[in-house]
Amino acid sequence: MTLHDLMKNFIQDYLNVNKIEFNDWSINPNTQKGFGDYSSNIALKLTKLLKKSPLEIAEEITNHHNNKKEIFDLSASKPGFVNFHISNKYYIQILRQIIAEKELFGKQKKLNQKANVEFVSCNPTGPLTVGHGRQAILGDMISSILSWQGYDVTREYYYNDAGKQMRILSESCYAKYASKVGVAFDEPENGYIGGYLDEIADKIIDKYGKDLTKDDTIFRTFTEKEIFKDIESSLKNLGIKFDVFSKEGAYYKNGSIDNVLSILEEKNLSYKKDGAIWFKTSELGKEEDKVLVKSSGEPTYRLPDIAYHADKVDRGFDLIVDVFGADHIDTYPDVILGLKCLDKKTDHIKVVIHQFVTIKKGGEIVKMSTRKANFITLDELHDELNSDVIRYFFIMRGANSHLDFDLDLAKDESEKNPVYYLQYANARISNLLIRYQKEINENPKIDLSKLNEKDEISLIKLLSKFPQKMDEVSESLEPRKLATYLEEVAAAYHKFYGNHKVINHDDINTSFARKQLCEATQIILKNGLSILGISAPDRM
């Protein structure tokens, strides 16, 4: 039973004994010192019902029989809080547990549940940009968090290998090819002009010669393959690997797109107008109807997206997470609506929307466009900064905040990046443990009750919160919260380290207890960092 449950039970017992039916109350950790570790607002909430002053009620609760005295004491404080003071003994007990369970501490058992996390999912029309990085890292970390919580996670990348953008891409590639081999050609409208296409055109010349015609499928298939290879390698540089790649084309081939259309038609949820097929979203609470198939006969992205999501639901995942950029904020509800119309389950789909990354270069905001080739690639970023820094940089801000990525400052700031603060705490511990082994090399009986300094206790308290923190992080799907927690742990450790010597030949018992505390801290730091995909070097 968790600490939270124990405290809750105590209050519930008070309510039961006094025959009070009431559940609008909570227990929260205290931010202020001097009022214990946790406080409940129960007495404040009961004032109206019991027609007594809150402080009076709080005192009454404080005097209620407490059979968990070895775990917590109680006090009441104005204006009517019930405070829980957790005993050091309890925390020491948790510390013992961390040391015993090692890197398994806080790790959830296999749930026998499958989760699917879809992220990045951009079309292979060019290299990944810095803007994609945020999504890549966010999605990867969310996946790791869910694994830690016991899910069997599939990382999935979905892309459109069949639509208009890919056609323009192949035309653009042909344009490069034609100009290189000296054949007349039409400049494609809205074509891509990036230098990466020059390289691909060169490769095509090397491999297939100079006599290809515009209609040759090589321009599409080869270009797609080359670009995709680059995307995969950019992701790999950041430690990201996908399990499944789903292509839009497959949903045409297996008929599932037609199937969606016929079901909607059957249910009278679509109609034809101006040569296009429309989805009656206005009848389902939206402001206007949306086009499913253009008058040209090409579907809009909406239709295959519905078919793709229906497939994901059919594959039987217990949790589906979609990580989207802010541009999807208006479109994903259409997809969910579509699923509902197909009678698919949707309440296990969670959508994480993140705001865009704006890039600052030379003090100015750069509008990036793959087509116009004025982007900064993830690879270029990786040349300047190591993967640990990049990963941390992208989740330092909440997904809902805009991320201003100042390239000129990124390098400067990387030296002050909090990620080093975390890694340094770990490296300090590694070094210390080696020294301990060398200098003391003696393992007396464990007596963790030696740990009663303020800095020691507050460090242990933080460590004990790790499992609860992971629950919170996986519930909210916000990796940043884990990073913030780890920073707190590192800070508490650095403080402890600065104020107390671990290796002390005159007091082997205390030394040993402190060494154990260091080991426990390292376990938490390493676990946390590994979930975030950040390395934990032993030396810095």
Add this chain to the structure above:
RNA sequence: GCCCCGGUAGCUCAGCUGGAUAGAGCAACGGAUUUCUAAUCCGUAGGUCAUAGGUUCAAAUCCUAUCCGGGGUACCA
């Protein structure tokens, strides 16, 4: 116009399922070093939580309106 984010210290941001005295990093200033690795620690200074109302015993947090910034509002994806 409509929709979605955001507005908190000089800067970048936490805190937002309402709780006690609003936090951190950077920048500024002062201190700790023959180090168990100073990539660290301690201290000082810095705030009308955009504004105005409302709900509440209690509002940075919830509601309403206004202002400012970003994004979205395609038979593009």
